[in-house]
Amino acid sequence: MTANDQRDARVSSHSELVLPQYESAAGVHPPLDASAYQSSRLRAPARPLMPLPQRLTEITGPLLGPERVTAQDADLTVGHTGEPLGERIIVSGRVLDSDGRPVPDTLIEIWQANASGRYAHAVDDHPAPLDPNFTGEGRCVTDSLGRYQFVTIKPGAYPWRNHYNAWRPAHIHFSLFGRAFTQRLITQMYFPADPLFALDPIFNSIPDPQARSRLIATFDIELTQPDWALGYNWDIVLRGRTATVFETDES
Amino acid sequence: MSHGGHMSQGITPSQTVGPFLAIGLPWSDGPFVVPPDTPGSIVIEGRVLDGAGQPVPDALVETWQADPDGRFDHPDDPRGPAAAPGRFRGFGRSATDPDGNYRVVTLRPGALPCPDGGTEAPHLDVSVFARGLLDRVVTRIYFPDEAEANAADPVLASITDPVRKATLIAADEAGGRFGFDIRLQGDGETVFFDV
Numbered sequence: 398m399t400a401n402d403q404r405d406a407r408v409s410s411h412s413e414l415v416l417p418q419y420e421s422a423a424g425v426h427p428p429l430d431a432s433a434y435q436s437s438r439l440r441a442p443a444r445p446l447m448p449l450p451q452r453l454t455e456i457t458g459p460l461l462g463p464e465r466v467t468a469q470d471a472d473l474t475v476g477h478t479g480e481p482l483g484e485r486i487i488v489s490g491r492v493l494d495s496d497g498r499p500v501p502d503t504l505i506e507i508w509q510a511n512a513s514g515r516y517a518h519a520v521d522d523h524p525a526p527l528d529p530n531f532t533g534e535g536r537c538v539t540d541s542l543g544r545y546q547f548v549t550i551k552p553g554a555y556p557w558r559n560h561y562n563a564w565r566p567a568h569i570h571f572s573l574f575g576r577a578f579t580q581r582l583i584t585q586m587y588f589p590a591d592p593l594f595a596l597d598p599i600f601n602s603i604p605d606p607q608a609r610s611r612l613i614a615t616f617d618i619e620l621t622q623p624d625w626a627l628g629y630n631w632d633i634v635l636r637g638r639t640a641t642v643f644e645t646d647e648s
Numbered sequence: 649m650s651h652g653g654h655m656s657q658g659i660t661p662s663q664t665v666g667p668f669l670a671i672g673l674p675w676s677d678g679p680f681v682v683p684p685d686t687p688g689s690i691v692i693e694g695r696v697l698d699g700a701g702q703p704v705p706d707a708l709v710e711t712w713q714a715d716p717d718g719r720f721d722h723p724d725d726p727r728g729p730a731a732a733p734g735r736f737r738g739f740g741r742s743a744t745d746p747d748g749n750y751r752v753v754t755l756r757p758g759a760l761p762c763p764d765g766g767t768e769a770p771h772l773d774v775s776v777f778a779r780g781l782l783d784r785v786v787t788r789i790y791f792p793d794e795a796e797a798n799a800a801d802p803v804l805a806s807i808t809d810p811v812r813k814a815t816l817i818a819a820d821e822a823g824g825r826f827g828f829d830i831r832l833q834g835d836g837e838t839v840f841f842d843v
Binding site for chain 2 (some may be wrong): 413414415416417424425426427428429431434436437438439440441442444445446447448449450451452453454455456457458459460461467493494495496497506507508510516517518520521532533534535536541562568570572576577578579582583584585599600603606608609611612632633634635636638644
C-alpha cells in the first residue's frame with residue numbers, strides 16, 4: 398500500500414461531519430506531577446499537555462464486549478481447585494455517562510491483591526501468603542442498563558515503599574473503555590471507612606475531596622446475600638457528551 | 649470543551665494502574681490489531697522510557713486508529729459503517745517487557761476528514777498507563793513517509809517547535825516496521841495531549 402492509496406478517506410462534504418463532544422474532566426483526575434507519590438517523579442511528563450480537539454479518532458473507540466469474556470470471568474472465587482481465603486464480597490454497580498445515561502455492553506476488567514494484601518505477581522515481595530486459589534483478575538461486560546457485578550474476596554491492605562511505614566488502603570483496580578477514546582478510564586475502587594485514606598498519596602492525589610469520595614464503594618445490605626457474601630455498591634461515571642446539536646442533526 | 653449546563657453525575661477520577669497491571673490487563677491477542685499474517689500489516693514498536701532514560705518495564709501501551717480507508721467500525725462515525733469491518737479491530741494493547749519494549753501489529757490508517765473541512769494525516773491515538781502515572785498520558789503516532797499529509801495536519805500544526813513535533817513521527821525501520829519510542833519525561837520528552 399502506498400501513502401496515496403490512503404487519501405481516499407475524505408468525505409465529499411465536510412460540512413456534514415458533526416461529531417459528539419465529551420465533557421472535560423479538568424479538575425477531576427489527579428495532576429500527573431504529584432510529588433508525594435515517588436513513582437511519579439521520573440515518569441510524569443514535565444512539559445504541559447497540548448490540547449487535542451475531539452475529532453473522529455477521539456470520539457470513537459473500541460467496542461469490546463461479550464467476545465472477550467466468559468461467564469466465569471466475573472467470579473474471582475472460582476476457577477481454582479479450592480475456594481480462596483478471605484471475606485467473600487459482591488461488588489456491583491452501574492457504568493454511567495456524566496449526563497446520566499447508562500453505558501451498556503462495555504468491557505470492565507479488574508485486578509486486585511488477595512485477602513492478605515499480596516498480588517499474584519513476581520514483583521510483589523510483600524511477605525504475606527499467596528493464595529493458590531486466588532489469582533485476582535476478573536472481567537465482565539455491562540448489561541443493557543449499564544450494570545455490572547463481580548464476586549470476589551475483599552483485598553487486604555499492603556505495604557509499599559513510597560515513604561516510611563506506607564500502606565495502601567484496600568482497593569480493586571478497574572479498567573473501563575466506555576464507547577469513545579475520550580472515555581477510557583483506569584481507576585481504583587476503595588472500601589468505606591478505611592483508616593489509611595488520610596495517609597495515602599495516591600488516593601489524595603485527587604484534588605477535590607468530593608471527587609475522591611466517588612472512588613469509595615458503599616456497603617449495601619440489599620446486595621448482601623445471607624450466609625454468603627457482603628455486598629458493596631459502586632457506580633462508575635465516565636465523561637459524558639456535552640449538549641450539541643448533533644442528535645437532532647442526524648438524518 | 650466547557651459546558652455550562654448541569655451535569656447529573658460527577659465523573660469518576662483516574663488512579664494509577666500501579667505495578668501489577670500484568671495480572672489483569674495483557675491479552676494474548678492484545679498486540680494484534682489484525683492477525684499477523686494479514687497482507688499489508690505493519691509493526692509499530694518502541695520503548696517506553698522514563699526521565700532518566702531508563703526503560704519502563706511495567707507500562708501498558710494502547711493504540712486506537714482508523715482502518716486503511718480512514719473509517720471506524722463505530723456508530724458515532726457519522727459517515728456510516730466501515731466498508732470492511734471484521735478482522736481489523738482498530739485497537740491494540742501491549743504491555744512493555746523488562747526492557748520497556750512494546751509492539752503492535754496493525755494496518756496503516758487512512759487520513760481523516762475534520763469537522764472544519766481540513767484533513768488529519770494518518771495517525772494512531774495512543775494511551776500509556778504505568779505505575780507513577782496517576783492518569784493515562786495520550787500521544788499520537790504519525791508516519792514518516794506522509795510529509796505532505798503531516799504538513800497539513802491540524803494537530804501537528806498546533807505544535808510549533810519542530811523538535812517537539814518530531815517526537816510524534818515514527819521512524820521508518822524499513823520492511824513495514826516503524827519505531828516509536830515514548831519518552832515520558834526529560835530530554836526528547838514526547839508530546840502528550842489533553843483530550
